[in-house]
Amino acid sequence: MKFTINRDVFIKALNNVSRAIASKTTIPILTGLKLSLDAEKLTLTGSDADISIETTIPVAADQAQLQVAEPGAIVLPSRFFTDIVKRLPEKTMTIAATDNLQAVITSGQAEFTINGQNSDEYPLLPTIASDHSLKLAAAVLREVIAQTVIAVSNQDSRPILTGVHLSIHNGELLAVATDTHRLSQRIVKLENAGDADYSINIPGRSLIELSRTIPDNVDTIDLRIAENQVLFLLDNTAFYSRLLEGNYPNTQQLLPTEHTTALTVAADTFRAAIERASLLSHESRNNVVRLVLTPEDNTAVLSSTSPDVGTVQEEIAFTALTGDTLDISFNPDYMKDALQVIGQGDVNMAFTSPLRPFTIAPTDDAQQFIQLITPIRTF
Amino acid sequence: MKFTINRDVFIKALNNVSRAIASKTTIPILTGLKLSLDAEKLTLTGSDADISIETTIPVAADQAQLQVAEPGAIVLPSRFFTDIVKRLPEKTMTIAATDNLQAVITSGQAEFTINGQNSDEYPLLPTIASDHSLKLAAAVLREVIAQTVIAVSNQDSRPILTGVHLSIHNGELLAVATDTHRLSQRIVKLENAGDADYSINIPGRSLIELSRTIPDNVDTIDLRIAENQVLFLLDNTAFYSRLLEGNYPNTQQLLPTEHTTALTVAADTFRAAIERASLLSHESRNNVVRLVLTPEDNTAVLSSTSPDVGTVQEEIAFTALTGDTLDISFNPDYMKDALQVIGQGDVNMAFTSPLRPFTIAPTDDAQQFIQLITPIRTF
Numbered sequence: 122m123k124f125t126i127n128r129d130v131f132i133k134a135l136n137n138v139s140r141a142i143a144s145k146t147t148i149p150i151l152t153g154l155k156l157s158l159d160a161e162k163l164t165l166t167g168s169d170a171d172i173s174i175e176t177t178i179p180v181a182a183d184q185a186q187l188q189v190a191e192p193g194a195i196v197l198p199s200r201f202f203t204d205i206v207k208r209l210p211e212k213t214m215t216i217a218a219t220d221n222l223q224a225v226i227t228s229g230q231a232e233f234t235i236n237g238q239n240s241d242e243y244p245l246l247p248t249i250a251s252d253h254s255l256k257l258a259a260a261v262l263r264e265v266i267a268q269t270v271i272a273v274s275n276q277d278s279r280p281i282l283t284g285v286h287l288s289i290h291n292g293e294l295l296a297v298a299t300d301t302h303r304l305s306q307r308i309v310k311l312e313n314a315g316d317a318d319y320s321i322n323i324p325g326r327s328l329i330e331l332s333r334t335i336p337d338n339v340d341t342i343d344l345r346i347a348e349n350q351v352l353f354l355l356d357n358t359a360f361y362s363r364l365l366e367g368n369y370p371n372t373q374q375l376l377p378t379e380h381t382t383a384l385t386v387a388a389d390t391f392r393a394a395i396e397r398a399s400l401l402s403h404e405s406r407n408n409v410v411r412l413v414l415t416p417e418d419n420t421a422v423l424s425s426t427s428p429d430v431g432t433v434q435e436e437i438a439f440t441a442l443t444g445d446t447l448d449i450s451f452n453p454d455y456m457k458d459a460l461q462v463i464g465q466g467d468v469n470m471a472f473t474s475p476l477r478p479f480t481i482a483p484t485d486d487a488q489q490f491i492q493l494i495t496p497i498r499t500f
Numbered sequence: 501m502k503f504t505i506n507r508d509v510f511i512k513a514l515n516n517v518s519r520a521i522a523s524k525t526t527i528p529i530l531t532g533l534k535l536s537l538d539a540e541k542l543t544l545t546g547s548d549a550d551i552s553i554e555t556t557i558p559v560a561a562d563q564a565q566l567q568v569a570e571p572g573a574i575v576l577p578s579r580f581f582t583d584i585v586k587r588l589p590e591k592t593m594t595i596a597a598t599d600n601l602q603a604v605i606t607s608g609q610a611e612f613t614i615n616g617q618n619s620d621e622y623p624l625l626p627t628i629a630s631d632h633s634l635k636l637a638a639a640v641l642r643e644v645i646a647q648t649v650i651a652v653s654n655q656d657s658r659p660i661l662t663g664v665h666l667s668i669h670n671g672e673l674l675a676v677a678t679d680t681h682r683l684s685q686r687i688v689k690l691e692n693a694g695d696a697d698y699s700i701n702i703p704g705r706s707l708i709e710l711s712r713t714i715p716d717n718v719d720t721i722d723l724r725i726a727e728n729q730v731l732f733l734l735d736n737t738a739f740y741s742r743l744l745e746g747n748y749p750n751t752q753q754l755l756p757t758e759h760t761t762a763l764t765v766a767a768d769t770f771r772a773a774i775e776r777a778s779l780l781s782h783e784s785r786n787n788v789v790r791l792v793l794t795p796e797d798n799t800a801v802l803s804s805t806s807p808d809v810g811t812v813q814e815e816i817a818f819t820a821l822t823g824d825t826l827d828i829s830f831n832p833d834y835m836k837d838a839l840q841v842i843g844q845g846d847v848n849m850a851f852t853s854p855l856r857p858f859t860i861a862p863t864d865d866a867q868q869f870i871q872l873i874t875p876i877r878t879f
Binding site: 436 | 583775811817
């Protein structure tokens with residue numbers, strides 16, 4: 122293998138693929154980066170067995186200035202190789218594999234010789250047929266991921282809850298995640314979904330990495346689903362993730378259909394108050410803030426107490442408050458996450474009782490995006 | 501104690517003083533920030549026993565909008581109090597101490613009540629007479645600190661070497677630091693030093709924090725020296741540091757007076773090559789790079805080898821190379837630090853033998869700034 126390439130273009134591809142490479146793994150060759158070269162293109166592959174990312178740089182791409190001298194393949198130590206490439210002195214560099222599994226990297230007067238591994242020992246990526254394919258708008262996918270991954274579980278006790286459940290049915294995509302303390306659900310209408318009908322569970326971590334991998338200039342993402350793998354095609358990059366096995370719990374029954382108290386408040390104002398109150402709750406053992414809603418006095422008061430440190434209390438400015446008086450306590454970090462993915466604008470919060478989950482939804486989009494938080498009993 | 505103040509101005513003062521406050525300390529009250537208020541000014545004090553910083557905000561300062569309602573003093577938990585102040589909703593805030601050693605912090609609708617401590621229990625800062633006073637240009641002091649602290653020792657085995665030795669004599673300031681593996685010495689002519697004659701050892705950490713504390717708008721710093729303390733006066737901030745006891749070793753005899761090989765090279769080019777070579781040296785046990793100078797062939801070759809990972813080799817472009825052939829090995833991190841504090845421009849390196857310390861000095865300033873690195877024996 123031997124080629125010359127523009128270093129900036131190569132570094133971009135390297136950064137993409139590196140997202141999938143773990144520094145510690147039970148399969149040693151996966152700490153490496155696979156380079157394979159044929160007459161038309163250079164392919165970089167990284168994988169941690171859960172996620173695999175493959176990026177291709179074609180000879181035809183002008184900016185890349187890719188010159189293929191001799192096709193071939195090698196696996197190089199990822200972190201170390203990346204450090205070297207980033208520090209090379211010139212705009213272009215040449216990488217040549219030797220017969221004894223070393224790579225010689227040259228740029229200007231600098232010449233590195235580093236030990237590699239046989240690319241034949243690198244695991245093959247799954248083959249996913251293109252007949253189960255679906256197109257998604259990149260911006261929508263990014264938004265759906267951001268809005269749901271906040272609610273995935275970090276605990277391995279119920280592995281299925283560490284993923285986001287995606288179901289595509291009747292021309293609609295429904296994404297939902299819950300760690301049993303909170304839930305986040307987003308529904309998106311799909312154009313051109315045809316009669317696609319899938320139900321899959323993608324690990325939250327895969328979606329976070331996918332979201333970081335989607336380049337700004339990509340509009341449409343091609344989604345392909347196989348039995349235990351999903352493939353996202355973004356421009357010259359293929360992003361593979363394993364799927365979680367098992368049946369996702371039925372979350373539809375958890376969404377309350379009525380409420381007795383309702384509060385409408387600007388998301389950013391309320392978030393700032395929640396962050397202030399959490400300064401106190403973070404100092405105490407149970408991380409709880411208290412919200413007392415008194416519609417007849419027209420007051421909403423947020424407070425928190427830590428016996429060692431002190432107390433905080435704040436009257437919240439709101440847009441509307443109706444229904445019964447309510448005294449409820451909850452984890453402020455969940456509320457902060459919920460408000461953060463809503464961003465600007467007003468949110469509706471609907472409550473039934475101090476111990477029943479309450480809903481949070483943007484006022485302008487109530488049917489499409491809804492979140493649930495389970496209160497904490499403090500008495 | 502009760503006052504109202506502009507929050508931005510207060511946060512700036514808080515950030516200054518917080519540099520001296522350690523989150524863990526053997527004297528619990530020193531995790532706190534001391535606030536004391538009289539009719540003319542608010543004073544903030546932080547200390548970790550080694551370093552103490554005191555900043556004053558006068559009523560006369562327009563921007564501060566300081567309104568004194570009731571003089572007094574209190575000690576508040578520093579980190580927690582800072583987090584609160586930074587998250588308050590309005591431009592101004594009010595702090596009031598209560599009889600039971602609590603502080604009530606209000607801003608807009610937010611009200612925090614936090615537990616404090618009695619300010620009488622806070623250690624008093626040393627009193628330093630103003631008759632041993634000396635004026636230094638802030639820019640010069642910052643430069644001298646940056647150039648010398650790199651060479652202080654991190655090891656507590658010889659405490660005196662963890663400091664920078666400053667001597668003021670004959671209208672000249674000489675600053676020197678060495679950890680026995682390298683040395684850095686800077687000399688500065690002082691105007692208006694008169695017959696000042698001091699010799700003190702300031703902990704390296706104090707100087708690093710001092711450098712960060714000097715505001716950009718301060719031109720001149722007032723230096724006051726007492727038996728075991730030094731005080732730097734910068735505008736409204738007083739920076740105290742303890743001094744290291746003991747006699748600093750005589751370092752003048754370490755500076756070589758002759759050389760057999762000399763290399764002149766652009767500091768930034770050489771630094772980039774050193775950083776590349778150190779990628780390999782960092783992977784091996786002894787962190788060594790090798791420089792082979794061959795004046796008769798007009799070549800300077802830098803290299804490093806790590807048996808597990810690979811090798812690097814680079815021919816260095818230089819301005820001048822004279823004298824005997826030399827094959828020398830050294831720690832690239834020391835060289836990187838040395839070149840970094842020189843910055844732009846050419847450096848002269850002067851060598852005598854593979855095992856004797858060599859010097860590094862900017863070509864345009866040889867007498868005033870000189871560094872020494874001890875080579876490493878590799879054979």
